[in-house]
Amino acid sequence: MLPRRRFLQALAAAMLSSLGLLVGLPLGYRRLRARYSAPYRTVRGDKLVYLPMPRLRGVVSLEEALANRRSIREYTDEPITIEELAQLLWAAQGVSETRHGFRTSPSAGATYPLEVYVVAAPKGVLTGDGFLEPGSYRYLPHSHALVQVRKGDDLVERLYHAALEQEWVREAPVNLIFAAVYERTTRRYGARGIRYVHIEVGHAGQNVYLQAAALGLATVAIGAFHDDEVRKVVGTPEEENPLYIMPVARPRWRYQLNPNDLARYIEGHRS
Ligand SMILES: Cc1cc2nc3c(=O)[nH]c(=O)nc-3n(C[C@H](O)[C@H](O)[C@H](O)COP(=O)(O)O)c2cc1C
Structure with a gap:
């Protein structure tokens, strides 16, 4: 259990950081969108x-x-x-x-x-x-x-x-x-x-x-x-x-090499 003071400090920090996230994320996101995901822009034709x-x-x-x-x-x-x-x-x-x-x-x-x-x-x-x-x-x-x-x-x-x-x-x-x-x-x-x-x-x-x-x-x-x-x-x-x-x-199947198969394969090719 956290002592009461540390608990209150942690709570205040959490509230501040979520406030920061609420305000900061959309701003940051808007900036990112403006820069990268506006699909087209016309530059010199x-x-x-x-x-x-x-x-x-x-x-x-x-x-x-x-x-x-x-x-x-x-x-x-x-x-x-x-x-x-x-x-x-x-x-x-x-x-x-x-x-x-x-x-x-x-x-x-x-x-x-x-x-x-x-x-x-x-x-x-x-x-x-x-x-x-x-x-x-x-x-x-x-x-x-x-x-x-x-x-x-x-x-x-x-x-x-x-x-x-x-x-x-x-x-x-x-x-x-x-x-x-x-x-x-x-x-x-x-x-x-x-x-x-x-x-x-x-x-x-x-x-x-x-x-x-x-x-x-x-x-x-x-x-x-x-x-x-x-x-x-x-x-x-x-x-x-x-x-x-x-x-x-996107693949209809995935290939995954099995390490045991590989070891057996390599062993099998050793004389
Ligand atoms: C120079 C080169 C040309 C290839 N051309 C074709 C092709 O025209 N069509 C195709 O389906 N695969 C093509 N391949 C893929 C090979 O068939 C494939 O790499 C090979 O069967 C080994 O399989 P892996 O890539 O899964 O190891 C080509 C591979 C190379 C390196």
Whole structure:
């Protein structure tokens, strides 16, 4: 039992802090909403979406994300949230160093040849006050924002055809598309730069896989598609070469590695 004085002090502190919460939270929340979740603002003619700040702490360890990462192609029809999308984009190519603007994925000579696009299905991404307008968007790493490239309810369907009718593209609420400008890297490294660009898209793709695993989302890296068709659907400039499509969705099943199975497997492969 608390002595009476300490009890009264604790009660007063609790009342003050709830008052602070009552007054402070809505103010803070309003400021956050104004900054991050107003879905569109037009800046110099561009339709911009400022994304929620990336979270730098999660509840799933790196080892768990590695163990439970799988290519998953069966999805529910639920949307993902703008926070989840923001986190995936940050994992793919977001800024993680503020002196030079270096990113979450390593890049040869920090030449950053990769561009990331989002194709959002109708009602695919929940925002603070509705859904992200269906269409394609380019990710801007430095302002952690999306700029709309194309509008359209049919882009996902068209992307599905461009990707050789792989059902998981059509069923996902969003698809991320990685495209590369080889010139940014070959300018410095000559022909070897092409190799570097392909290595880099692997890094970025794995970041998306691991972030998706950590968020309980499903994804799969897709390399089989018609480049020109994908370019047309997404609206990328001629010099950008699509390398990966990654649908992201809520999974119909989850993969979980059983540690005993793993130990048995490893033992079984020892002579
Ligand atoms: C370069 C590359 C291209 C791929 N292309 C496709 C694809 O077009 N369609 C697909 O369903 N999966 C594709 N995958 C996913 C592989 O099928 C998958 O990684 C593999 O079956 C191993 O399964 P896991 O990712 O669950 O470990 C691709 C993977 C890589 C690395």
